[in-house]
Amino acid sequence: xxxxxxxxxxxxxxxxxxxxxxxxxxxxxxxxxxxxxxxxxxxxxxxxxxxxxxxxxxxxxxxxxxxxxxxxxxxxxxxxxxxxxxxxxxxxxxxxxxxxxxxxxxxxxxxxxxxxxxxxxxxxxxxxxxxxxxxxxxxxxxxxxxxxxxx
Numbered sequence: 382x383x384x385x386x387x388x389x390x391x392x393x394x395x396x397x398x399x400x401x402x403x404x405x406x407x408x409x410x411x412x413x414x415x416x417x418x419x420x421x422x423x424x425x426x427x428x429x430x431x432x433x434x435x436x437x438x439x440x441x442x443x444x445x446x447x448x449x450x451x452x453x454x455x456x457x458x459x460x461x462x463x464x465x466x467x468x469x470x471x472x473x474x475x476x477x478x479x480x481x482x483x484x485x486x487x488x489x490x491x492x493x494x495x496x497x498x499x500x501x502x503x504x505x506x507x508x509x510x511x512x513x514x515x516x517x518x519x520x521x522x523x524x525x526x527x528x529x530x531x532x
Contacts, residue, residue: 414435471486
């Protein structure tokens, strides 16, 4: 019971921190799922059945959580969402965290993070949305891994 209470408090604290910083964004991933659902069929009954299915699986919940805790926060701090960018659009930003400098490079469906050591860049990771597999992947020096699947 104490463990459940501790988890509940941590979740509520995380939600409070995310919302208190004003990280309300465009919810680009959730919108992409919705747009996909909307173009599956011209029949509203079919769209509704698919909508219920995607909520039961829970695809909409996963997309919403990824938007809330990752993409909307990125959008808040950089000014744009990597999922809402168009082909060829590119943005860079230098940030400081715990005394270290990082370069964040965003383009359509991906954001890469590099650690800055003077003029030298060291690759940290890339977070990317792969449209062909409908996955959110993270790429590190050890390889590329799917961390979420949106269908």
